[in-house]
Amino acid sequence: MKPLRRAGKHYLGVDLGGTKILAAVFDDRGKLLSREKKATKPELGLTGVLQRVEECIHEALATAALPHTAITALGIGVPGLVDTKGEIVRIAANLGWHNVPLARLLKRRLDIPVTVVNDVQAGTLAVGEYGTGRGLKSFVCMFIGTGLGGGIVLDGQLYRGSTGMAGEVGHMPVIPDGGPKCGCGHRGCLEAVASRSAIVRRIVREIEEGRESVVTQLCDDDLTRLRSRILSTAYRQGDELVREVIHEVCHYTGIGAAMLINALNPQAVILGGGVIEALGDRMLPRITRSAWAHVISASPDRIRIKDTGLGDDAGILGAALAAQRSQL
Numbered sequence: 209m210k211p212l213r214r215a216g217k218h219y220l221g222v223d224l225g226g227t228k229i230l231a232a233v234f235d236d237r238g239k240l241l242s243r244e245k246k247a248t249k250p251e252l253g254l255t256g257v258l259q260r261v262e263e264c265i266h267e268a269l270a271t272a273a274l275p276h277t278a279i280t281a282l283g284i285g286v287p288g289l290v291d292t293k294g295e296i297v298r299i300a301a302n303l304g305w306h307n308v309p310l311a312r313l314l315k316r317r318l319d320i321p322v323t324v325v326n327d328v329q330a331g332t333l334a335v336g337e338y339g340t341g342r343g344l345k346s347f348v349c350m351f352i353g354t355g356l357g358g359g360i361v362l363d364g365q366l367y368r369g370s371t372g373m374a375g376e377v378g379h380m381p382v383i384p385d386g387g388p389k390c391g392c393g394h395r396g397c398l399e400a401v402a403s404r405s406a407i408v409r410r411i412v413r414e415i416e417e418g419r420e421s422v423v424t425q426l427c428d429d430d431l432t433r434l435r436s437r438i439l440s441t442a443y444r445q446g447d448e449l450v451r452e453v454i455h456e457v458c459h460y461t462g463i464g465a466a467m468l469i470n471a472l473n474p475q476a477v478i479l480g481g482g483v484i485e486a487l488g489d490r491m492l493p494r495i496t497r498s499a500w501a502h503v504i505s506a507s508p509d510r511i512r513i514k515d516t517g518l519g520d521d522a523g524i525l526g527a528a529l530a531a532q533r534s535q536l
Contacts, residue, residue: 462498
């Protein structure tokens with residue numbers, strides 16, 4: 209896909225997650241002009257979340273000193289299944305959404321063209337255009353955030369599968385007999401043991417059962433505030449509980465990466481998301497060791513495991529790329 213190079217054009221990219229909303233404005237060269245963040249608060253329901261998305265967009269436009277009329281198109285990445293036309297969110301479990309005509313609803317509010325894309329597929333687009341996937345013909349992305357999803361690029365093209373669901377790597381079973389229950393209804397899925405939600409659930413449960421951890425102090429005794437930044441601080445301070453949980457996450461993520469390598473033989477497995485952004489330097493070596501312990505015949509010299517190189521901007525940049533693509 210070509211970068212954003214249509215003279216005089218500006219694009220909005222929104223990354224709508226189960227925890228936070230990121231909205232950003234990009235110029236015609238893909239340069240980030242502004243970036244704003246707001247808590248999602250899915251408990252407010254569809255109307256409440258859409259209101260927060262709109263507010264976040266207006267804040268990003270104000271920071272960039274641009275009116276909404278300067279925007280050519282908006283792309284929004286959502287954590288769920290999106291129809292092939294980029295209009296309807298079929299299901300987004302972390303938001304409690306089913307068959308939401310998101311493109312139409314946002315266009316009505318903002319009066320600009322809107323394209324909806326799966327958030328991880330959007331991130332994968334950005335990794336291929338601007339991140340560590342640039343120049344690669346085949347790679348797989350794994351994004352560890354509130355949930356855990358993936359994107360697949362084969363022969364230089366984003367692979368979406370027959371119904372658009374390709375890349376649901378979070379629902380690969382990594383604990384064959386039982387394991388924690390996943391949001392999809394099954395047990396032992398990678399998302400159920402390696403997403404940030406799973407990490408937080410495990411740590412909170414251990415603390416409530418009497419395990420000591422510096423996390424309690426870092427959260428000011430409010431464990432609902434536990435986020436990737438606090439996990440990183442606790443890990444770097446040597447907290448035994450956090451290190452134990454994160455190391456287990458690395459083990460299972462490595463197994464997931466190995467499955468993808470064995471099945472697809474990509475040039476690289478690229479990891480991103482809030483957890484990797486916060487702890488990638490500590491996690492990637494462990495994930496790599498776990499992966500190579502489960503790979504059949506690939507060589508570490510030929511298949512690389514690395515981060516996106518885009519930090520927290522992969523989702524918003526990919527959404528803006530999807531918006532630009534919709535206008536071609």
